[in-house]
Amino acid sequence: MNDAPTNLAWRHRKATMFRWFCFTVTASAVVILGMLLWQVTSLGLPWLDAQFLTSFPSRFPEKAGIKSALYGTLWLVSMTASFAIPVGVLAAVYLEEYAKPTRLNEIININIANLAGVPSIVYGILGLAIFVRFMSLERSVVSGALTMGLLILPVIIIASKEAIKAVPSSLRQAAFAVGATRWQVMRAHVLPAALPGILTGVILALSRAIGETAPLIMIGALTYVAFIPEGPMDEFTALPIQIFNWTSRPQEEFHELASAGIIVLLGVLLLMNALAVFIRYRGSR
Amino acid sequence: MANQDDLILSIEDVCISYTGDLAVRNVSLPILENRITAIIGPSGCGKSTLLRSLNRMNDFIHGCEQTGRITFHDSNLYASDTDPVEVRRRIGMVFQRPNPFPKSIHRNVAWGPSINGLSGDLDERVERALKQAALWDEVKDRLEDSALNLSGGQQQRLCIARALAMEPEIILMDEPCSALDPVSTARIEDLLFELRKNYTIVIVTHNMQQAARVSEYTAFLENGILVEYGETDQVFTHPQSPRTEEYVTGRFG
Numbered sequence: 001m002n003d004a005p006t007n008l009a010w011r012h013r014k015a016t017m018f019r020w021f022c023f024t025v026t027a028s029a030v031v032i033l034g035m036l037l038w039q040v041t042s043l044g045l046p047w048l049d050a051q052f053l054t055s056f057p058s059r060f061p062e063k064a065g066i067k068s069a070l071y072g073t074l075w076l077v078s079m080t081a082s083f084a085i086p087v088g089v090l091a092a093v094y095l096e097e098y099a100k101p102t103r104l105n106e107i108i109n110i111n112i113a114n115l116a117g118v119p120s121i122v123y124g125i126l127g128l129a130i131f132v133r134f135m136s137l138e139r140s141v142v143s144g145a146l147t148m149g150l151l152i153l154p155v156i157i158i159a160s161k162e163a164i165k166a167v168p169s170s171l172r173q174a175a176f177a178v179g180a181t182r183w184q185v186m187r188a189h190v191l192p193a194a195l196p197g198i199l200t201g202v203i204l205a206l207s208r209a210i211g212e213t214a215p216l217i218m219i220g221a222l223t224y225v226a227f228i229p230e231g232p233m234d235e236f237t238a239l240p241i242q243i244f245n246w247t248s249r250p251q252e253e254f255h256e257l258a259s260a261g262i263i264v265l266l267g268v269l270l271l272m273n274a275l276a277v278f279i280r281y282r283g284s285r
Numbered sequence: 286m287a288n289q290d291d292l293i294l295s296i297e298d299v300c301i302s303y304t305g306d307l308a309v310r311n312v313s314l315p316i317l318e319n320r321i322t323a324i325i326g327p328s329g330c331g332k333s334t335l336l337r338s339l340n341r342m343n344d345f346i347h348g349c350e351q352t353g354r355i356t357f358h359d360s361n362l363y364a365s366d367t368d369p370v371e372v373r374r375r376i377g378m379v380f381q382r383p384n385p386f387p388k389s390i391h392r393n394v395a396w397g398p399s400i401n402g403l404s405g406d407l408d409e410r411v412e413r414a415l416k417q418a419a420l421w422d423e424v425k426d427r428l429e430d431s432a433l434n435l436s437g438g439q440q441q442r443l444c445i446a447r448a449l450a451m452e453p454e455i456i457l458m459d460e461p462c463s464a465l466d467p468v469s470t471a472r473i474e475d476l477l478f479e480l481r482k483n484y485t486i487v488i489v490t491h492n493m494q495q496a497a498r499v500s501e502y503t504a505f506l507e508n509g510i511l512v513e514y515g516e517t518d519q520v521f522t523h524p525q526s527p528r529t530e531e532y533v534t535g536r537f538g
Contacts, residue, residue: 101347170384173342174444178397178451179374188396189386 044259052260056226057242061253066261069242071228072141072221073210073268076238079145080152080209085202087149088156092198095157096164097186116154123151124218132219139220142232147215152205159201163194196280203276207269213240239265293318293485294339294455299353301334301343301509308334310509311353316455321477321486323500323517325493327532331509332489333381336457339487340376341369374401376455377448382464383440385432385447390415390424393432393443394450401451410450418446419476438469445476449484456480458488462495474499493533497521505529 055065099105127147137143167190175185191198216238223245225237239261246258294316301309309331316322316339324332334343341362343349355362362372386393394411403410411428415421420442424435432443441461448456462470477499480486490496496503496517503520505513505528513520513529524530531537 168384170380170382171386173345173378173380174384174386174447175396176345177340177342177373177378177380178447179370179401180397181370184400188400193387 040259040262043256044261044263047256047260048263052257053264057224057245061251061257064254064257066239066242066264068225068228069237069239069261070264070268072225072236073239073265075141075229075232075236076144076148076216077206077210077268077272079141079232080148081202081206083145084149084152084156084205084209088153088202088205089160089198091153092157092160092164093186093191096161097182097190112154112157116158119214120151120212121214121218123147124215126150127215127219138233139222139235140233141229141236143219144216144221144236144238145232147219148209148212151212151215152209155205155208156198156201159204160194160198163197163201164190166197167193199276199280203273206272210265210269210272211240213238213244216241239268291317291320293358294487295354295356296335296339297354297356299335299338299351299355301331301338301349301351303334303346304348308509309338309506312506312509312511314504314511314514316485316487317502318485319481319483320502321481321488321500322502322504323496324487324489324504324506325491325496325532326506327537328491330506332506333459335506336459336487336489339455339457340373340378342373342378344369374451375453376457377451377453379441379444379448379456379458379461381460383437383444385435385440385443387431387433389429390432390435390443391428394446397447397451403451411446414446414450415443417449417480418442419472419479420446436469438465438472441465441469441473442476445473449480453484455485455487458486460489460491462490462492470495493521493535505532507532 052065053070054067055063056068057066058064095105095109124147127143127150131137131143131146132139137146171189171193172185175189180188221241222235222237223241225235227234229236243258243261243265246254246261249255292315296312296314296316299309299312300307312331312335314322314335324336326332337343338351338355339362343351351363357372357376361367386396388396391408391411394414395407398410399407412421412425415424420439423439424430424443432440435443441464445456445461462473465473474495477486477488481501488496488500500517503513503515503517504511505520505524505526507528513524513526515525520529521533524533
């Protein structure tokens with residue numbers, strides 16, 4: 001008992017130090033993010049008006065707008081989502097619920113995890129070779145969406161697999177024990193329970209897709225587009241490409257336009273997140 | 286031994302192994318209709334494994350292999366043309382830990398009958414099952430509340446109601462009281478007395494007093510081997526095997 005008090009004081013001090021360490025790390029991340037946001041908004045906000053949102057790009061900064069890029073991104077994200085979400089979630093369901101744990105499946109699982117780490121430019125090269133050239137889809141929204149879809153599939157599959165795996169097996173057994181088929185168990189119990197986790201993965205994946213530039217440049221998305229895509233086979237540009245294009249110009253005004261473009265990109269991202277929160281809330285009721 | 290007409294389920298020379306390790310060895314056991322059969326034995330003796338083989342719940346365990354024959358009425362439970370979904374519809378199960386669906390109380394009971402397209406009024410069926418499970422009075426005013434808000438004992442009775450709503454011929458219970466307090470346990474045991482009038486029940490328990498109190502027939506398993514089977518009174522008061530005697534008198538296990 002003799003040295004217990006001093007020891008206890010040291011243990012308390014360690015606990016306090018750890019707490020402050022964690023706080024400092026969190027705070028520095030928040031501060032840096034705040035500075036970024038501040039810089040972007042202070043530069044870009046003056047340019048962000050209806051004219052900016054409804055105009056096509058231009059040589060003159062005061063006439064330039066983001067319309068074609070915004071529409072291109074909305075086209076791209078919705079088409080990517082409608083391809084990658086069903087394929088990714090169903091692949092995860094198959095791998096978790098139906099596939100027997102054979103050697104082949106083990107290899108498939110490891111490779112999916114590896115694919116999540118492949119540089120995006122490599123997907124761009126793949127997209128160029130397969131979708132643009134081989135399937136003759138040209139430099140269209142469809143080519144971009146399929147390429148982006150491939151890029152985010154591993155993320156969706158891994159997140160969905162984890163979410164499905166986290167559903168307790170007691171729940172499955174309970175459902176099987178009242179004479180449910182596997183499909184009924186999945187539909188009524190496993191998928192609803194896994195939905196929040198799946199949605200989180202989907203949003204992370206789509207957020208990545210919305211910010212990716214390299215694969216789009218690779219498959220030949222245009223940098224100067226004075227029209228909006230009317231169908232999946234049209235040519236397009238996207239927000240990050242437009243932003244990249246503006247930042248690489250010498251004039252200061254274009255850099256400020258790029259900041260305004262970033263605000264628009266963040267806005268789209270926030271809307272997507274809000275949608276996910278809404279779906280999750282609806283699902284939890 | 287009871288006469289053959291009462292036989293509803295017949296376990297003949299069944300061996301079950303998990304990736305090569307034998308958990309149940311050459312067990313032959315009759316399950317008699319409208320009787321409560323208890324399977325007792327020390328932890329890891331294979332009693333839960335044996336129980337789960339009776340409604341094909343072991344199908345989901347990878348590496349689980351089974352030989353021998355289990356006959357339900359006159360059909361082979363493991364025949365290639367036997368549908369395991371149909372088997373589980375007619376042979377219900379209550380698990381060791383209460384595992385209600387994270388849905389409303391009503392939905393918990395109604396889901397099984399509705400997916401199986403059972404006839405009759407669903408609400409009536411839910412009420413009947415909840416009454417049989419002695420839960421109706423406690424939940425009748427809050428059927429739409431989440432089942433997860435119920436106490437552990439209430440949740441387990443809800444799981445029993447969920448099984449009863451399917452009107453199964455046999456109910457398998459895998460240590461249904463092991464996660465419950467003594468009061469909840471007593472309520473479930475009272476319930477078993479009521480249920481045995483209409484149902485065949487197989488209950489796995491490591492609680493010997495419980496087996497002695499509720500069952501009419503008892504099987505004692507050790508290391509996957511059936512050591513003794515007989516009427517409960519006889520197994521507990523005049524066991525044939527010295528191992529059974531040592532176990533039921535609490536000298537090991």
